[in-house]
Amino acid sequence: MKLKFLKLNLILNKMILEQDLKFKNYKPTGGKLLRMYFQIEGNCIKEFKLRGDFFMHPESEFENLENFIKKTSLDSKFIDSVKEYIDTKNITIFGFTMDNIFEILTTDQCS
């Protein structure tokens, strides 16, 4: 059973590589270590996976937030749109802000 899962994991990792996702680590000042996989085409976020040692309440909203970010256009309205979604869903985040996410997605300065 374990071997089967390991194989699945390898396949998933390979898929991520094949999709040519970018991977970045980023630690905002005073925040938590964010680890992100993403793929951007123009203003369109084709893929977005956020991992890290942050806190988010309620945790059950995490995947919905990832999906919302994925559907949001990466333009000047990005930060406000995601912030509005977070307010609407009563999500509380400790360890990063949407400004951090925007910075990671739009610059190549973090490794």
Place this chain on the structure above:
Amino acid sequence: MQLKFLNTGFNSASFNFACDEAILKWVQKNQIPVLRFYGFAPTACTIGYFQGMNLELDLDFARQNKIECVRRLTGGGAVMMDQNQFTYSLVIPDSFVPKNIQKSYEYICQPILNTLKDLGLDAEFAPLNDMILNQQKISGNAQTRKQGVVLQHGTLLLDVDVDLMFRVLLVPDEKLRDKLVASVKKRVTGINHHLKREISFEDLSELALKKFVEFLSVSHLDKISFSDLNLDSSKEIAKYQSHAWNFRF
């Protein structure tokens, strides 16, 4: 306030987190706070709810050394758990604690700080979720809130093996590993070092229970059993051993 208590001693990580989840469900149903003290044996690594297992842990090293790797219900970072730690969980209806999450962390950490004070250690709360002694971290805590109930668990370091910790925890940049290990050695400490003696898990449990009872103004304290928690089914334990849970992100 009425408080239920149990000391489950040393168990595997999957058992401990299954036990936390069973208590969470019990408190959601019964609305009575439950305090649990526990430890981890064998050595385990736990990752925060939002972390990626492959990104945080050397899984080959963990497998070779029979270190169980488990995702927590709570956020925060990857931690190595061994017999040199004292762990607590307080599961409590949210009406008993400050609504503000940061304040509620501080509130629930207070009885642990009072415990340390009784031992002569002047530790402080360090936002968001740590306790420090002489500017060194001695405790990390994490919290989740589900259906009107807060679960906060935290670990108090009695001793710390930073070298082993960094054999299993991956570092973002291998080139900086030595520097990072040296830095963590400076920033993290165990209370035995400051007490200049080894305090036993049982002695610490006894004192900490007294401090929780005082701080929460408990008028009625009694024990809760595994059968009350309906943990026999081991369904929850299987969840924390499953690939679906541990590798979900």
